[in-house]
Amino acid sequence: MIRRLLATLPPADRRRLRVGVALTVAAALAQGAAYACAVPFLRALLAGRPAAAWAPLGWLAGAAAVYAVAHVAATVQGRRTGYALARTLLHRMGNQVSGLPLGWFTPRRSGELAQLATRDIMTIMSAPGHLLGPVLTAFVTPAAVAAVLLVLDWRLGVAAGAAAPVIVASYRWTGAVVRRTERGAAAAAAESAARVVEFATVLPALRAAGRAEDGLASLEHALGAQRAAGRAMARQALPAVAGFAVAVQAGLTAVLVVAAVLGLGGRLDAGTALAALVLAARCTEPMLVAAQLGAAVRMAGNALDRVAALAATPTLPAPTRPQRIRGDDISFTDVRMTFGGTRALDGVSFTAPAGGRTALVGPSGAGKSTVAALIARFHDPDAGTVRVGGADLRQVPTPELMARLSLVFQDVYLFDGTLWDNIAVGRPDAGPDAVRAAAADARVDEIAGRLPRGYDTPVGPGGALLSGGERQRVSLARALLADTPIVILDEATAALDAENEAAVTAAVARFTAGRTVVVIAHRLETVRHADQILFLDAGRIVERGTHETLVAAGGRYARFCAQRAEAAGWQLRAVAGDPAAPVPG
Template identity: 40%
Template sequence: MAAETDSDAGRGGRELLRSLVRSQRRRLSTAVLLAVAAVACQLVPYLMAYRVAVELVTEVTPDGNALVRYALVALVAIAGGTALMGGALAISHVCAYWLLYRLRQRIAERLAVLPLGEVTRRGSGGIGKLAMEDVERIEVFVAHMLPDAVAALTVVAATTVWLFVIDWRLALAAVAVVPLAMLAMRHATRGSGAWVAQWHGAGMAMNQAVTEFLHGIKAVKVFNRQTDTVARATDAVRRYVDAETRWGTAFLPGGAAYFTVMAANVAVVVPVGLWLYRDGAVDLPTLLLFLLLALGYTAPLTKLTGYSSQLRQVRFGTDEIAALLDTPALPDIGRRAPLGPASVELDDVTFGYQPDRRVLDGVSIRADAGRVTAIVGPSGSGKTTVARLVSRFFDVSTGTVRVGGVDVREMSVDQLMDTVAVVFQDPFLFHDTVRANLTLGRPDLDDEAVHRAARAARCHDFILALPQGYDTVVGERGATLSGGERQRISIARALLKDAPVVVLDEATASTDPENEVSIQQAVANLAAGRTLLVIAHRLTTVRDADRIVVMTDGRVVESGRHDDLLRADGTYARLWADATSSAQWSLGATGERSGASR
């Protein structure tokens, strides 16, 4: 079964390459024709050298004008070949850059519609390698390998025919080494598919390790774990180097034999040619011509061999790209459904990120339209998973998730995104201005609307205090702002989106106690006229919710209002007691617990 899958993936990569080439076949055909003409021009100097040899050998008084003409023709051929090859490469590069743009666009479009779990499984490093390294190799294939390879094959074929027309015996001597060289190359490339797979896998692991190191550099420095994390990244780089070294070592014996034999055709042509010349079977000009051509005859073949090795890498990369592009998108019905009041409902939902591990088990939750519903529970209880299912980052295993009374799978993804806004626990801000990050969902909004939302989210004042106010660039991932500031900007962004349903996934987890009142006020403004589903870490922020749902181990164990849940003296009451008692803790100089009375 695995072999069939690998074969299918291989066919996908080959078909992707073919489709890319077909999409630019007219331009690429022009580039190939120009490249063939350019390489043909490179043969003209050899022909002129042959003419010169004939003139010098056969004529007692060589014709000086003829020699000058031959030299001029050779110079023109060299200049023309250079110009033609430049034109071929210019056209092939235009094709290649267009294909790079289109292919990366297709990758981005596919990533945008894939389930979040698939994107997470591949990792940013692996996807980055596909979108950058592997796509760049396709550029090399289209811009260089394709026109050069076709031109080289054409010229080798034409030269071989020409040699046999002139003298079949010397032609056999010139090509005699080629079959032996091919046998050596076959030995050198035996098992190369496995070596390429190991090399490619090690490269993706290296990219992932380095990307993870860069993303986690702050935590690395804070916890003083530079040695360990650098060692992990270095180990990934070393594994990549080892894979490449093993591949090169396996190739070396056969490869060395190939290049040695290919360069040895002169050693065959010279003795055969001298023997035939001694017997009067060939004349001196013919012998000189073969000696000249023998020096360059195998060069195009050697270039083709190098391209074949690169082509294996290109094909392996295109297999991976094709597999990504063929990964099923999150199903989208593609039509908008009539929605009722903006309620959210999970009906007997079961879900697991892995087939053998359930995260939610028979969960039923209802968030009434226009009300605030909070979901609380210990870490790992499934709270964030509920938020992801409502936003349809994943589809449920069994059961139903409804928004506005409609199964989220029965409405278009665009409609769901228009209906639901999400404020994440770790909000992502782009390396752009505050204004651009605020208006991400609605870039056409005017300043008045933006400022009004910022005031409601309690972030207007600190934004004005920034160096350029709303035009301040916040840095990569909002690095110049505090966690609470990023969170309030994300709340303002949700306000500006003006969706009827808002999901807050641990939105207050990264705020300090001094900002908690501001966050609560921002959330209250966000809730006005909307259905709010709050995934809460701090219970104090949701005590006034219309309904509180308590989860443990992927199940709903309680629900109700704050006071009712306290009187029930169940899981929520214990969580509340823990939260309120921890708020009274303080740490002395010795790190011991001290009460509020101290």
């Protein structure tokens, strides 16, 4: 474990860990020396020579003082190393996560990431901060005592040393069992965390459908699996811990038996026999504690494995031959993309001209959002090329690409800050007037007017204190403020009511004039004025053209328009037998 920590820490903190380990060993040796000094002290007292006991008593006090100083210094170094380790790992995790494709972030992996950033990091930092010191002491001090016993009487030393292989083997067995079973418990904990996040996210939809119990059943199943995994870990680990305790007690018993036999036979003086018994008994407790702490060290090792696995996850490759974006056009060339064995895009090729509006239309699952995600380089395609301004996105530095894109997706995430902060993040250097203008265009000023602290009102984690439509308006304001030449809109007004949708759509139309726009929408009014419409189905572009030409062609897009026009003419009114049945108006 020490070697793994040294490999993980930066050079400046490795020295701190080495110093801490050295101080811990020094403290353990000083403790062993104090125990050794107790032998002549007890001999002198039992022999009726109290004057001769003063010298060994002074040595004992000196060894105890060295132990105290070294122990305190080692504890301080261990705590500092733990904090440094947590800081290092969190920074590395943050850098790694920022480079992962967004497709990596499934609900399960989000739960695993939450476990890594909280429980696992705390477990790892506890290794140098709380665990290594006692574990090292539990083995170094008994080793020193065994050496002292060997000097006192070789038979006592042999009795103490004979148990060492059994104790070490039992310790390793305990650690192996704990490490193996902890993996299952950690996987169950990550799964339950993912189910908690999922349940909290979809609870409104479940309630609306009257299916909240179904979502709760899934969560309860995950929590039950976590509880079962914890019990299984306890059932398998306890026998191993008990075996280690038996091995330690067997070693103590061997020393006690040998000391008693030698003492009763007159081959060992009473002072030495008593000292041997005290030393052996004193070393038992820390070794028993070491079994529990050693299990915790193994769990920290598992946590370090999980962090290492995250670090080994392939990120989006950095550009090998960086290219500059020299325009605002977007082109796809024979792009193919697969998710989880399902083909999302299959040979998609098109060009979205600079300053033009391209609409993506098609049934759910046709690949529209995948096109938008590839433009933002949330993924790299499995095959083919995506270019912006003539540059292959795989060769474009992420900051340069993001500086040219504004993204508004259907699923909006807001930061746990104020309303103002969530708008201003679109362009941090924007002045207050620009922020307020963008907010007004997106109708966020109306939201701020209703909130108790206006723009300074916190929106909660993920924007939980705002409705879906309100979050969407904040996201639009963020995009309006960014003022980029390329805009990606994925159902950007889907959560808005009719009045706000009309106002926001007008603002977006003014904002996007003269910019390259790729829009995904199901509403005819949103797509009919596009310069080109791409109709996707099963990951392929099956039709392309303007609204008029595609309607005249009478194909898939024409049927899509007819269905939307028919749906727009439906209204709710009471009919016999079903007061809420929809009928044509």
